[in-house]
Amino acid sequence: MTRWFGPSKQSRMKIHEYQAKQLFSEAGIPVPQGHVATSVDAAVDAYNALGGELAVVKAQIHAGGRGKGGGVKLVRSAAEAREAASAILGMSLVTHQTGPEGQTVKTLLVEAGSSILHEYYLGITLDRSLGMPVLMVSTEGGMDIETVAAATPEKIIKIAIDPDAGLQAWQARQLAYGLGLPAEAVRPAGKVFAAVSRLFLDKDASLVEINPLVTTSDNQVIALDGKVTFDPNALYRHPDIVEMRDEDEEDARELEAAEFGLSYISLDGNIGCMVNGAGLAMGTMDTIQLAGGAPANFLDVGGGATAEQVSAAFKIILSDAKVEAILVNIFGGIMKCDVIAEGIIGAAKEVGLDLPLIVRLEGTNVERGRELLDTSDLDIISASDLADAAAKAVQAAGAKA
Numbered sequence: 001m002t003r004w005f006g007p008s009k010q011s012r013m014k015i016h017e018y019q020a021k022q023l024f025s026e027a028g029i030p031v032p033q034g035h036v037a038t039s040v041d042a043a044v045d046a047y048n049a050l051g052g053e054l055a056v057v058k059a060q061i062h063a064g065g066r067g068k069g070g071g072v073k074l075v076r077s078a079a080e081a082r083e084a085a086s087a088i089l090g091m092s093l094v095t096h097q098t099g100p101e102g103q104t105v106k107t108l109l110v111e112a113g114s115s116i117l118h119e120y121y122l123g124i125t126l127d128r129s130l131g132m133p134v135l136m137v138s139t140e141g142g143m144d145i146e147t148v149a150a151a152t153p154e155k156i157i158k159i160a161i162d163p164d165a166g167l168q169a170w171q172a173r174q175l176a177y178g179l180g181l182p183a184e185a186v187r188p189a190g191k192v193f194a195a196v197s198r199l200f201l202d203k204d205a206s207l208v209e210i211n212p213l214v215t216t217s218d219n220q221v222i223a224l225d226g227k228v229t230f231d232p233n234a235l236y237r238h239p240d241i242v243e244m245r246d247e248d249e250e251d252a253r254e255l256e257a258a259e260f261g262l263s264y265i266s267l268d269g270n271i272g273c274m275v276n277g278a279g280l281a282m283g284t285m286d287t288i289q290l291a292g293g294a295p296a297n298f299l300d301v302g303g304g305a306t307a308e309q310v311s312a313a314f315k316i317i318l319s320d321a322k323v324e325a326i327l328v329n330i331f332g333g334i335m336k337c338d339v340i341a342e343g344i345i346g347a348a349k350e351v352g353l354d355l356p357l358i359v360r361l362e363g364t365n366v367e368r369g370r371e372l373l374d375t376s377d378l379d380i381i382s383a384s385d386l387a388d389a390a391a392k393a394v395q396a397a398g399a400k401a
């Protein structure tokens with residue numbers, strides 16, 4: 001993974017493709033005509049309303065890679081539209097971004113088909129090392145940009161955007177020529193690049209991605225797909241964006257954690273982590289990786305967590321079926337080790353703990369905390385320091401797997 005993308009499942013606010021296309025349309029970026037449908041009949045009505053022969057029935061879930069997973073179907077008649085809508089609506093769509101359990105499709109977008117000349121990639125995100133948004137384009141549209149970046153990085157053209165001035169006309173032209181666009185498409189493409197940059201800045205987006213951005217046989221430049229994510233810290237400025245939120249699509253554990261005031265982010269590994277302090281939580285994840293393991297989550301219970309919060313955090317970790325071992329790493333400052341111990345014991349009793357639990361406690365009330373854990377009937381592996389804890393967690397998770 002290249003550095004300008006960051007982790008794929010950060011707690012950014014996501015929206016659906018059809019919502020991204022509403023924003024595109026308002027920003028002056030051409031999109032196909034389309035209608036949203038939540039039933040098969042409505043999808044057929046939408047097909048008929050479009051009036052053309054070729055249309056596309058598209059699953060609306062927050063994850064990408066829908067095409068390969070069977071969530072995007074080209075149709076050429078009302079009967080085909082009905083068949084495609086029946087197949088996609090309600091399906092559990094599995095893509096490389098959903099995880100093996102997939103995501104249930106509740107909404108469809110039925111769009112007029114486009115006659116594609118070429119598919120391009122366009123994306124804008126923040127380059128943290130430059131401290132500026134960077135617009136990227138590539139001739140390799142339709143492919144995952146991570147794959148292009150790994151195999152043929154020279155096929156990605158990048159340009160930094162001044163956040164005050166926006167994209168300059170010469171930059172838009174440079175991108176269009178860099179892509180080798182036909183002369184007739186240079187001007188419309190330039191307009192899209194400028195409009196996408198403006199949208200990114202105006203809406204405090206963390207990512208705008210159009211994959212594919214296509215040229216058509218009549219030299220139009222159209223966004224066939226749309227993904228927009230937003231910086232959660234700026235959402236207070238955008239009540240219209242907050243309205244677009246679809247909690248059905250969000251990680252259930254992340255939502256639950258937010259309710260308890262905990263910072264939790266789901267990850268792909270099998271070692272659940274409970275840590276106090278964001279820095280220590282990151283250090284813990286790094287140490288797990290260094291020991292050859294993979295964290296199942298980032299979790300910062302915070303400085304002054306109560307026993308209830310600790311208990312909630314512990315239950316959230318346990319509700320993740322991927323977790324094979326739990327590592328608790330607490331450096332008690334304001335947070336007291338005995339409070340952590342009480343929370344863990346309470347939660348473990350309530351939900352029944354059958355996973356190896358590795359605990360490293362240090363700091364305020366550590367003796368009392370250790371005593372509580374030792375005298376509980378929990379089977380705990382104690383660790384002397386973080387490296388020891390990580391090694392033991394990796395071993396325990398491996399033994400369980």
Ligand code: GDP
Nearest residue numbers: 056064065066067068072113114142211212225
């Ligand atoms: P994703 O798989 O989740 O990224 O969904 P996309 O919206 O990108 O659709 C996947 C692929 O379907 C695109 O890369 C196109 O090749 C194809 N596709 C989507 N819309 C149309 C269309 O209107 N006409 C044609 N011919 N192909 C389309």
Ligand code: MN
Nearest residue numbers: 142211212225
């Ligand atoms: Mn796409």
